[in-house]
Amino acid sequence: MIAFDTVTKVYTVKNVRKVILDKASFLFESNRNIAIMGHNGAGKSTIMRMLSGIELPTSGVISRDEKVSWPMGFAKGFNGNMTGIENVRFVSRIYGEDPNRVLESVQEFAELGKSIDLPVTTYSSGMKARLAFGLSLAIDFESYLIDEITAVGDRRFKKKSNDALRAKIENARVIMISHSESTIREYCDSGVLVHGSKLYYYDDLEGLLADYNRFA
Numbered sequence: 001m002i003a004f005d006t007v008t009k010v011y012t013v014k015n016v017r018k019v020i021l022d023k024a025s026f027l028f029e030s031n032r033n034i035a036i037m038g039h040n041g042a043g044k045s046t047i048m049r050m051l052s053g054i055e056l057p058t059s060g061v062i063s064r065d066e067k068v069s070w071p072m073g074f075a076k077g078f079n080g081n082m083t084g085i086e087n088v089r090f091v092s093r094i095y096g097e098d099p100n101r102v103l104e105s106v107q108e109f110a111e112l113g114k115s116i117d118l119p120v121t122t123y124s125s126g127m128k129a130r131l132a133f134g135l136s137l138a139i140d141f142e143s144y145l146i147d148e149i150t151a152v153g154d155r156r157f158k159k160k161s162n163d164a165l166r167a168k169i170e171n172a173r174v175i176m177i178s179h180s181e182s183t184i185r186e187y188c189d190s191g192v193l194v195h196g197s198k199l200y201y202y203d204d205l206e207g208l209l210a211d212y213n214r215f216a
Helices: 044-052 084-094 099-110 113-117 125-138 155-171 181-187 205-215
Strands: 002-013 016-028 034-037 059-064 143-147 173-177 190-195 198-202
Touching: 002 044, 016 044, 016 198, 034 044, 034 181, 034 205, 044 143, 044 173, 084 099, 084 113, 084 125, 099 113, 099 125, 125 155, 143 155, 173 181, 181 205, 190 205, 198 205
Parallel strands: 034 173, 034 190, 143 173
Antiparallel strands: 002 016, 002 059, 190 198
């Protein structure tokens, strides 16, 4: 379970104040695969980062009683001056995992070859995404957060990524951001619409998709 209790999130940039959430309370139940939808700029990715703990609310409380991933494919958390191996070992220790086991899994999955010994600043965006995706899959989470991305790389690697993700969520759940109705239908059974700085819950996808298309 992940709970938002009167959560407010506000950005102020160049004297422009943008309210992402305004005293929003919501319970992300553990037994539901939840889609997060809304128009561009509504704050979906910000909400995802708050769910993971990468970003804090301006006010209010976010509580978790489950092991939650960072957004899959999120590579901005890597230290660019550290090698791929060093980043993997660092993250493994943060989550209390065996660094050697996680590293072996990432090396096999990400297929970076000798580049994993190089600083992450030398990586292309695709290489960073492979490293981040492989690291996400190497650790067992109870909730996997997916921000638009369900696979990375070429056709063969995307199939490999999708197959690995499906295997993981057999024993976990997903909270997913996507604009794709087919992806939402494939992975989710309920959803949240971000609209007017509020969160609106839908127990079925048809109501969510209808209102998304009406407001987006």
